[in-house]
């Protein structure tokens with residue numbers, strides 16, 4: 093029997109348990125993405141509360157490309173010293189921390205019109221209606237290099253690894269999607285071509301950080317709309333990522349705000365679940381690749397998570413909103429209080445004063 097509170101290997105890192113704080117943009121940095129006391133407290137509290145692995149909120153790899161206010165930056169060397177302190181702090185409590193990197197692209201309403209926003213093709217993003225500049229080969233190289241330079245800084249800052257955000261309709265996801273990617277060059281058309289941008293980011297990052305650094309890729313299970321990326325495509329991408337050396341796959345959906353209301357609906361032949369919205373998809377992936385699969389979305393009941401662990405090959409379980417409501421949730425479960433998370437998944441946690449649980453009023457924890 094596999095246990096949630098046992099050591100488990102994720103890439104080159106050994107975690108003390110199978111719980112992961114899913115990447116959560118906190119909206120608590122300075123204007124240019126530097127750490128604040130408030131944000132450091134969040135990470136200290138998570139580390140103190142028995143998190144096996146903390147994934148940071150998405151960090152922007154290019155200064156001019158900031159899809160949201162208050163997100164962490166990793167676009168130049170000025171961040172390295174403060175992140176060294178952050179990673180040392182987290183490690184003091186025997187927790188591990190990896191940084192998530194993203195290029196947002198057109199899934200944004202922040203500062204639109206005031207900055208250049210790249211996209212694979214000039215297709216309006218469905219939720220924001222924003223149209224980006226179709227990238228030239230030079231633009232593609234520029235963004236790839238920005239990811240690679242960011243990865244080097246992340247390594248120098250003492251993080252245990254990096255998560256490449258290839259989901260949630262951000263730029264990499266758009267390249268993978270035949271809805272958003274209408275290119276006719278080697279980056280569009282066949283799935284192999286649509287994957288090229290992600291594969292090049294990964295390969296060049298790996299070259300830069302070496303084989304001992306853990307690289308996770310976050311992917312959507314499906315785009316959940318007609319004409320979008322399908323689960324069958326995601327399955328093929330996962331196999332390709334495994335073959336080129338990616339250490340773990342984090343399976344999500346593009347619909348985390350709406351998923352709760354879609355429970356029971358089936359897409360691509362699989363049903364959204366109440367406990368772990370995307371578990372059915374993650375189960376399939378975990379059977380098809382031998383690298384670890386992380387499942388995220390809608391986990392609240394530890395007994396059910398334990399069943400999923402033992403009935404599938406999913407090895408890690410990531411949570412976001414429940415930890416905003418109860419930063420000490422994992423510690424509570426470990427201590428034997430196995431009541432479900434109090435989070436009601438209302439998704440009201442994004443506020444102009446920082447992202448926190450407005451229902452249980454957990455600002456500053």
Ligand SMILES: Cc1cc2nc3c(=O)[nH]c(=O)nc-3n(C[C@H](O)[C@H](O)[C@H](O)COP(=O)(O)O)c2cc1C
Nearest residue numbers: 114115116117149150348388389390411412413447
């Ligand atoms: C306030 C907030 C910020 C988020 N920021 C990120 C992020 O930076 N990167 C990311 O991949 N997902 C982000 N997510 C999505 C979560 O990681 C997670 O996939 C989603 O909330 C579903 O998990 P949950 O049911 O445990 O909350 C965010 C979610 C919330 C509520």
